[in-house]
Amino acid sequence: MLCQLSVTNYAIVRFLELDFSAGMTTITGETGAGKSIAIDALGLCLGNRADASAVRPGADKAEVSARFSLADVPLAKRWLEDNDLELDNECILRRTVTADGRSRGYINGNPVPVAQLKLLGNLLIGIHGQHAHHALLRGDQQLVLLDSYAGHNLLLEATTKAYHNLRHAEQQLAELSQSAQERQAKRQLLSYQVEELNEFALGEFEYSELENEHKRLANSTSLVENVQASLMLLSEDDEANLESMLNKVLSLAEELVSYDDKLSSVNNMLNEALIQIQESRSELQHYADNLEIDPEYFAELEARLSKVMQLSRKHHVLPEALFQHHQSLIAELASLDSNDELLEQLQTQVELYLLQYQQASQKLSSSRQRHAKALDKLVTDSVRELNMPKAKFVIDVAFNEAVISSHGSDTVDFKVSTNPGQPLDSLSKVASGGELSRIGLGIQVITSQKVATPTLIFDEVDVGISGPTAAVVGRMLRQLGNSTQVICVTHLPQVAGNGHQQMFVAKQSKAGMTETSMVPLTREQRIEELARLLGGDTITSNTLANARELLAD
Structure with missing residues (x-):
């Protein structure tokens, strides 16, 4: 619950420090004194929008701090633990706003984004404003109130999750379907290109092999002539060849070594040279014996090499990159085929998610209809206490499977009959301003009893109510205060008198400056x-x- 509120240089407040107790606290004061100013200041700690107008004229900044006890607020304690912001069994929210409009938020002394103040604030305080009953005329707000009373959060979460799964799958399907025609044209082109390259079937290293073979065969005449000339020089020329000359030199060297063994290394080198020449001659002879010149094979080779060049130009790649290009086309074609499979999978997935959504939304609708009947009776009893003895209140929950939204497939309509013989009709068509205020207050009190928020603030929600009805409102709020901390800004003595404690707001003007104060009575x-x-x-x-x-x- 809210234990203390400190306000410094906010609007017309110079300084306030208020201690709050359990039960029902009423706040009264003269008209224009600023009875709601503490509530407005508290709103800063709860993440409400702030600008420079919040700062008291002449001050550098405004500061608001709220201290809460978390003894009976497990959801808030868990939230703080999950965000590494816990502090024993209490929580302090603080917000500062500078004169230039910049604001900063803190939770237990730690700087946090304003969004986190709002998230935590929703677990600590529920605020009902004086115009809240006007929101009852909107179907979306009626749905929120019914869900708040029902408390079927798991059903709502299941429906919301199914909705988002469905929409995500539908979006993927739409994007994939949109390009189906383009993919078909691309597939036809790729199929032709892959089929052509498959038929040619170029090997991974074949182009370089073709080049080398073509080069060899194109120079076959020179090869034969040069091989024969080399063999002659090495050993076959009768007049002079390297092998016979080396043999002569080797004989001389052996004789030299017999005179001086220091020349043995020369002898060794000449032996090695002779061996190298003999091996070279042997290799060349073997090559010459196996060298074949086949004109038909050469023609086939030239034709295949020419086809490589032709396909390379056609596909705008270098000849040496044609094989890899072929593999890329095969992979791209396979990817298109897999997209078709994905399209079928997505269609199946959309059908599955739609079924899951329908099942979840139907369960949610059944829960709403069941709780709507219970709420009908409670609100009817409540408004009859509020000087509408013949009133009847009914919540119409209509399920429409064609409606798909994150909050289900229901439309909700609050209907009322305020006089005997009057048919039930939508709240906006039947209720007067005063009747709407009473119905709205009754619904707020009833639904607040079902919400786990430890502190409820009612900011002049009794506008338009007077006389005996005001006394009933006071008793209703006091009864609510027996189980929940209630803070009520009111102008009605019947409501103010029902508070367990009461605060008074006054406004004074000194030296051209206005200041608001609030004191317990x-x-x-x-x-x-x-x-x-x-x-x-x-x-x-x-x-x-x-x-x-x-x-x-």
Whole structure:
């Protein structure tokens, strides 16, 4: 619950430090004194929008700090733990706004984005404004109120998840289907190109092999002539050849070594040279014996090499890259085929997600219809207490499978009959302003009892209510305050008198500056304030007596 609120240099507040207790706290004051200013300031800690207008004139910055007890708020404690922001069994939210409009938020002393203040604030406080009953006229808000009362969060989450899964799959399917015609044209081209290259079937290293073979055969005459000339020089020329000359030199060298063994290395080198020449001659002879010149084979080779060049030009790649290009086309064609398979998978997936969504939304709708009947009776009983004895309230939940949204396939319509014989009709068509205020207040009190928020703030929600009805409203809020901390800004003495404690707001002007203050009232001060609310500026013994009666309980 909210334990303390500190406000510095906010709007017309110079400084406030308020301690709050359990139960129902009422806030009263003169018209224009700023009864809601503390609530507005608290809104900064809860992540509401802030700008430079929040800073008191002449001040550098405004600062608001709110301290909460988390003894009975497990959801908020878990949230703080998940975000590494926990601090024992309490929580402090702080917000600063500078004169140039910049703001900063803090949770337990740690700087945080404003969005985190809002997330945590939703777990700590629920605020019902004086115009909240007007939101009852909107179908989306009626649906939110029904879901809040039902508390079927798991069903809502399942429906929302199924909805997002369905929409994501539908989007993927649409994108893939949109390019289906383009893919078909691309497939036809790729199929022709791959078939042509498959038929030619160029090997991975074949082009370089073809080049080398063509080069060899194109120079076959020179090869034969040069091989024969080399063989002659090495060993076959009768007059002079390297082998016979080396043999002669080797004989001389052996004789030299016999005279001086220092020349043995020369002898060794000449032996090695002779061996190399003999091996070279042998290799050349073997090559010459196996060299074949086949004109038909050469023609075939030239034709295949020519085809490589032709296909390379056609596909705009270098001849040496033709094989890899072929493999890339095969992979691209396979990818298109796999896209067709993916298209079928997505179509199946969309059907599955649609079925899951329909099942989830139907379960959600059944829960709404069941809780709507229970809420019908509670609201009807409540508004009858609020001086509408013949009223009847009904929530119409209509399921339409053609409607697909993140919150289900239901449309909700709050219907009411305020007088006997009057048919049920939409709230917006039947209820007057005062009736709408009473119905709205009844719904807010009932739904608040089902929500786990530990602190509820009602900011002048009793506008348009007076007399005996006001006393009933006061009792309803006090009853709610027995189980939940309730803070109520009100102008009605019947409501203010039902508070477990009461605060008074006043406004003073000094030296051209306006300042608002808020102080807790003692019992005697409460009686005087209630008498003022009952009789205006003139307080009589009768109004004081009536005020005491309001506090009798």
